[in-house]
Amino acid sequence: MNVVFHATAAMGIVVLITDTQRLGNKPTLTNVTPTALFAFTIGVVSHGALDFIPHCYPVNSKVDVITGLAMILFSTWIVHSYYRPIVGLTCLGAILPDVVDLGPKIIDKQLNLGLQLPGNIFPWHWHTYSGSLYNGECAVSSLNHLLLFVTVGMIFWARRTDVKVMLRHGD
Secondary structure, three states: OOHHHHHHHHHHHHHHHOOHHHHOOOOOHHHHHHHHHHHHHHHHHHHHHHHHOOEOOOOOHHHHHHHHHHHHHHHHHHEOHHHHHHHHHHHHHHHHHHHHHOHHHHHHHHHOOOOOOOOOOOHHHOOOOOOEOOOOOOHHHHHHHHHHHHHHHHHHHHOHHHHHHHEOOOO
16 A cells, blocks of 8 residues: 555554543653554554555555655654654554565665565565555545545544644644
């Protein structure tokens, strides 16, 4: 699945698991670390779930990477510094499988190195478990992408109090 969709899922995970009331008014790194580590794990798992479901790639790969990274950087910047470890580790977990499995292959191809690279580590990148669709039948993929955006939107709405606390307001 495109980086944009993994970044979108990461934002939903951040909002879903960050309980600002439990963490307190100005949480310390010690306070947010367990949530951040849990969020990292959920980010990796969400990557697997998104890659397993049937999907096409509606966004050009270069535009996707730039847009996805911009989303990650912006979301990390827009939150109070107390919550940045949670946002950062969630996003890292959500894109790490692609960095590990696909990053070396992309670099090899772009630099024309001709390296012999090992197979994919994460099972959802193996042909057997991948939901990638290459037959042009993308209706179910479009529905899955829409459901992701709707679900994340509902999470933001349901947890809007936490979202407001996490966002920087000029300070």
